[in-house]
Amino acid sequence: MPSTPPEAVRCRIEIDRLRKNFSADGREVVAVDDASFRINDGEFVALLGPSGCGKSTILNMVATLIAPSGGAIKVDGAPAVFGKPVRHVGYVFQKDTLFPWRTVEDNVGYALEIAGVPAGERRSRVAEAIRQAGLDGFAHFYPASLSGGMRQRVSLMRTLISRPEILLMDEPFGALDTHTKLDMHSVLLSLWERQRQTVLFVTHDLGEALTLADRIILLSARPGRVKQDFRIDFPRPRDAVALRETRRYAELFSHVWHSLGEEFAKGHSA
């Protein structure tokens, strides 16, 4: 929060000289090399970089889905242990991972069901979440009969319903068309500006990063390293559409674009 002095700000995610090698077909691939950054409480950070630079890999390591080859990850001061997800960390996947055999409401209510929240409370929280996501009337639909944008909103609510304090998002809107994407930005902004979770948001879309984030961490082409850290100081609450027409947006866009462009060029020649 802007008014608090920096000393009082709590660090939620701390990544220190993180490395990850994959061996595929007998060949070593260095996906992430020596990445270090910190994310403070309530910050919305976008992790930006060209395709294949190791963004998902970093996020998966924070989520304890894969084990790092070197370096350290701390969530709220505690070292991340492979295979032991932290309770209050939520994850929205790059891929659609809704449970196809569950209806919208049963997908959204999954985390509450798992946690043993009584049915009455569960129903009202699920109904509230479905309303917030603008999915009224679709509670009894199965994912197969929803559009991509609707599915992504269900995914978002499925993660948000247990009120995670830290939110990891891996290109959640990557597969959506421009219009639906802008819609989703508004939905996410309005949800986030009320709750102020700590967010690490992976994307390769600069416009998206500028619209949503307080900070953009730019990764280099593979192997991913932190190249630059930009502060995005648009006032909040933000309007996802109006923001794009401001002069400041254009300035920041070209500023980051220049650095990003270099990495895209490297990514292609590599």
Place this chain on the structure above:
Amino acid sequence: MRRLSTLLWQVAIALAALAIWEWGWTFHDRLPWLVPDLLDPYFISRPSAIFQQFLTLGCLTTSDGSWTFAQPGGFARCIGKSENNLWIATWFTLKNTLWGFLTGVSSGFLLGLLLGRSDRLSEIFFPFITAFNSIPRIALAPIIILAFGIGDASKIVTAWLVVVFLVFFNTFEGARAVDRDHINAARLLGASEWQVTRTVIVPSTMAWLFASLSPAISFSLIGVIVGEFIGAEHGIGRMIIEAEARGEAAGMMVAVFVLMVAGVILSALVRRLQAYLLRWRPAHQLGG
């Protein structure tokens, strides 16, 4: 319009087949090159005779042709008199088919789930399962009759044996194909190992299990009939063997006809169940 014409074609074909069956043999002497020996009613009987036999075996008419329902208690008396009448035979066959189906499906599912989710267990047991699976199951029927006697148990075991492998392999495949990302999503939403099994692995494997239910019920019926051929006191298979011993083609045909009706009804019921349980899948994937 199209549906009507399809229906008309179907009725016409059925009637033509029945007519050839009924009257074809009468042309055998005049047109021997056109009428194959197989049409001899000694082998395949005639629709009219089969219907008569159905009424008699089903205790609907007495042997002199009068309706049993015409006399008070006539039907019950007839049922009590003959050991293996049509109704009792059908009841035994269906009952054992259902038991074979239920035991085969549940044990095949559990086994498939267990081996499908444990690399260690599947590594150890797979050679045995492959070896067993390459035995034609029906070849074991005589041994099963010897071991379990001529009662219901041997029929259920035969049916079970036929069903269990089918369901096992389907479930095994399904358990391996569970989407890694669904498991990860559940874990990150707070699910424990057991909760992941219950809410992700079982439901997504179910889809594969359901796909095997239709063949499973048909296989179960085959298992029971073969068991009854080899040694039984009741059942449709037993009826066929008895009729054969007496050279009664009509009796065999009645039994076959009843099996056909039973098979159609059972498959239709299973398909209904399957469609309901898999209603979350997009329509074009149903049954796949």
